[in-house]
Amino acid sequence: xxxxxxxxxxxxxxxxxxxxxxxxxxxxxxxxxxxxxxxxxxxxxxxxxxxxxxxxxxxxxxxxxxxxxxxxxxxxxxxxxxxxxxxxxxxxxxxxxxxxxxxxxxxxxxxxxxxxxxxxxxxxxxxxxxxxxxxxxxxxxxxxxxxxxxxxxxxxxxxxxxxxxxxxxxxxxxxxxxxxxxxxxxxxxxxxxxxxxxxxxxxxxxxxxxxxxxxxxxxxxxxxxxxxxxxxxxxxxxxxxxxxx
Amino acid sequence: xxxxxxxxxxxxxxxxxxxxxxxxxxxxxxxxxxxxxxxxxxxxxxxxxxxxxxxxxxxxxxxxxxxxxxxxxxxxxxxxxxxxxxxxxxxxxxxxxxxxxxxxxxxxxxxxxxxxxxxxxxxxxxxxxxxxxxxxxxxxxxxxxxxxxxxxxxxxxxxxxxxxxxxxxxxxxxxxxxxxxxxxxxxxxxxxxxxxxxxxxxxxxxxxxxxxxxxxxxxxxxxxxxxxxxxxxxxxxxxxxxxxxxxxxxxxxxxxxxxxxxxxxxxxxxxxxxxxxxxxxxxxxxxxxxxxxxxxxxxxxxxxxxxxxxxxxxxxxxxxxxxxxxxxxxxxxxxxxxxxxxxxxxxxxxxxxxxxxxxxxxxxxxxxxxxxxxxxxxxxxxxxxxxxxxxxxxxxxxxxxxxxxxxxxxxxxxxxxxxxxxxxxxxxxxxx
Numbered sequence: 199x200x201x202x203x204x205x206x207x208x209x210x211x212x213x214x215x216x217x218x219x220x221x222x223x224x225x226x227x228x229x230x231x232x233x234x235x236x237x238x239x240x241x242x243x244x245x246x247x248x249x250x251x252x253x254x255x256x257x258x259x260x261x262x263x264x265x266x267x268x269x270x271x272x273x274x275x276x277x278x279x280x281x282x283x284x285x286x287x288x289x290x291x292x293x294x295x296x297x298x299x300x301x302x303x304x305x306x307x308x309x310x311x312x313x314x315x316x317x318x319x320x321x322x323x324x325x326x327x328x329x330x331x332x333x334x335x336x337x338x339x340x341x342x343x344x345x346x347x348x349x350x351x352x353x354x355x356x357x358x359x360x361x362x363x364x365x366x367x368x369x370x371x372x373x374x375x376x377x378x379x380x381x382x383x384x385x386x387x388x389x390x391x392x393x394x395x396x397x398x399x400x401x402x403x404x405x406x407x408x409x410x411x412x413x414x415x416x417x418x419x420x421x422x423x424x425x426x427x428x429x430x431x432x433x434x435x436x437x438x439x440x441x442x443x
Numbered sequence: 444x445x446x447x448x449x450x451x452x453x454x455x456x457x458x459x460x461x462x463x464x465x466x467x468x469x470x471x472x473x474x475x476x477x478x479x480x481x482x483x484x485x486x487x488x489x490x491x492x493x494x495x496x497x498x499x500x501x502x503x504x505x506x507x508x509x510x511x512x513x514x515x516x517x518x519x520x521x522x523x524x525x526x527x528x529x530x531x532x533x534x535x536x537x538x539x540x541x542x543x544x545x546x547x548x549x550x551x552x553x554x555x556x557x558x559x560x561x562x563x564x565x566x567x568x569x570x571x572x573x574x575x576x577x578x579x580x581x582x583x584x585x586x587x588x589x590x591x592x593x594x595x596x597x598x599x600x601x602x603x604x605x606x607x608x609x610x611x612x613x614x615x616x617x618x619x620x621x622x623x624x625x626x627x628x629x630x631x632x633x634x635x636x637x638x639x640x641x642x643x644x645x646x647x648x649x650x651x652x653x654x655x656x657x658x659x660x661x662x663x664x665x666x667x668x669x670x671x672x673x674x675x676x677x678x679x680x681x682x683x684x685x686x687x688x689x690x691x692x693x694x695x696x697x698x699x700x701x702x703x704x705x706x707x708x709x710x711x712x713x714x715x716x717x718x719x720x721x722x723x724x725x726x727x728x729x730x731x732x733x734x735x736x737x738x739x740x741x742x743x744x745x746x747x748x749x750x751x752x753x754x755x756x757x758x759x760x761x762x763x764x765x766x767x768x769x770x771x772x773x774x775x776x777x778x779x780x781x782x783x784x785x786x787x788x789x790x791x792x793x794x795x796x797x798x799x800x801x802x803x804x805x806x807x808x809x810x811x812x813x814x815x816x817x818x819x820x821x822x823x824x825x826x827x828x829x830x831x832x833x834x835x836x837x838x839x840x841x842x843x844x845x846x847x848x849x850x851x852x853x854x855x856x857x858x859x860x861x862x863x864x865x866x867x868x869x870x871x872x873x874x875x
Contacts, residue, residue: 308618
């Protein structure tokens with residue numbers, strides 16, 4: 199069972215505008231992710247997906263509007279909001295001269311979290327990282343194995359919110375299925391998940407809601423039917439249409 | 444407090460896993476150790492030389508005194524060793540001791556020539572330089588700091604770890620503060636540990652050790668903060684390193700060189716050779732001048748002997764030593780100008796050092812070690828004072844035509860160097 203801190207966590211972007219260059223990267227972006235929900239922001243290159251995620255992580259300062267985590271403005275409570283989030287970068291390059299276990303221990307120590315070796319082993323099992331790799335230097339790891347290690351770290355942090363940047367990038371189909379299953383399990387445990395991706399199929403497999411992002415604006419939203427998944431064909435069509443517009 | 448300590452421990456363990464940092468720190472320890480050993484060896488050699496010369500000087504003077512009783516001969520053949528002993532902490536900053544002479548054997552002849560006769564060869568000595576602790580600290584340590592800190596942020600950004608690290612860490616201080624702190628403390632330990640062992644061996648005063656420590660730590664802190672600040676928002680470690688090396692070249696070479704050129708251009712000074720030549724020409728010319736001319740010039744500054752200058756033969760020692768003194772008097776204005784220019788250059792270089800931290804550190808540490816130009820000027824003045832005492836000792840028998848008896852020889856002036864505060868003789872607490 200995945201353990202999650204109990205909070206009424208939501209992610210909220212209201213009239214969010216981020217202006218790093220001209221034209222602005224995010225223009226009046228509005229969306230909300232409820233507790234226990236998986237929200238996928240889908241968009242092509244340069245749509246503003248990573249910028250959105252980095253704004254919620256506090257790396258970008260909004261020009262106007264709000265980026266809130268658990269009702270707190272990110273820029274006003276940076277340490278608190280970061281503490282509630284487990285971030286999974288697109289290319290999770292941990293320290294190659296350390297083993298997966300040493301990396302996990304180092305990062306947990308950074309977060310001031312104490313975990314037993316059993317907890318770490320369970321997390322490795324949960325992400326299906328093969329046992330003979332746990333104490334091997336990560337320089338021998340494939341991209342998928344590195345990604346699994348980073349997911350294990352995110353799980354061990356027991357954060358109520360997960361911010362995932364292209365989480366299945368570099369994973370093989372089996373690992374993608376395992377990951378999707380894990381994300382669903384997390385959501386069932388009460389975690390709030392915001393993931394950004396350009397993988398239409400993957401997003402439809404795992405998300406409760408999908409937001410289509412184009413040129414920094416939300417141009418469409420899709421909700422999963424009760425006890426069902428979002429229709430891939432429909433999203434694909436809309437995505438292609440918006441991208442070619 | 445416990446939390447921060449835990450962060451430091453974590454970063455300490457993490458640093459131990461990075462081989463290139465360990466190699467770098469080991470190199471730092473070795474270089475610092477070598478500089479301290481080399482400085483201690485140099486100072487030890489200087490002290491041994493002084494001891495050897497003191498014995499030889501004593502023996503030489505005893506033999507001369509046994510051979511002659513005439514004050515003229517005695518003054519002519521008696522050499523007196525003057526020297527500037529190194530302070531206990533001089534091993535760390537040899538400073539100007541390889542440029543300005545720290546020992547002279549002087550006679551009662553014209554003095555200025557004796558002081559400046561080595562001026563020509565010292566310029567060549569200065570070029571060779573010595574690897575002392577202050578050199579390692581001022582010139583090499585910045586490079587080590589740059590190597591250790593230039594990629595603090597950039598390497599994490601380039602490898603894609605930065606955002607994960609920042610969002611995982613409890614606070615920026617827990618991550619960057621602890622990481623930079625551990626590296627800073629370790630580099631200080633590697634640099635300063637050999638120095639502290641050196642101060643223990645040499646018996647340096649606590650006061651001087653504290654002063655050197657404070658200046659050194661401030662200097663290393665400057666380079667650390669500069670390296671961190673310069674690399675804070677960068678993602679390319681080589682670009683950060685290039686920029687920082689640019690700062691190093693600017694502060695350690697360009698500013699001091701340009702400053703030196705500007706000072707040389709602004710302050711004109713006679714050469715030591717000019718003083719030597721002027722004084723020797725004055726002495727040589729005196730042989731052909733009427734004796735009254737010499738004696739008049741002498742009594743103008745020494746009116747006490749006005750009634751004792753009459754001569755009964757072609758050569759008398761009092762006339763010989765009078766024209767030696769007149770030789771010094773003729774070189775006096777040049778010597779004054781030389782010293783004034785040297786002081787002026789020293790003062791101006793102080794202003795230059797305000798915009799060159801390596802120069803400022805060298806200046807402060809050589810001051811603490813009493814090995815700077817001011818120490819050399821003070822030693823020159825001590826020689827002049829001693830020579831004056833020697834003349835005052837010899838003039839009465841020379842001008843009154845008396846021989847020197849044993850009792851008078853016993854009170855002949857002896858050169859005693861002025862004690863410096865960083866020597867073992869200091870009243871400040873000792874390290875051992």
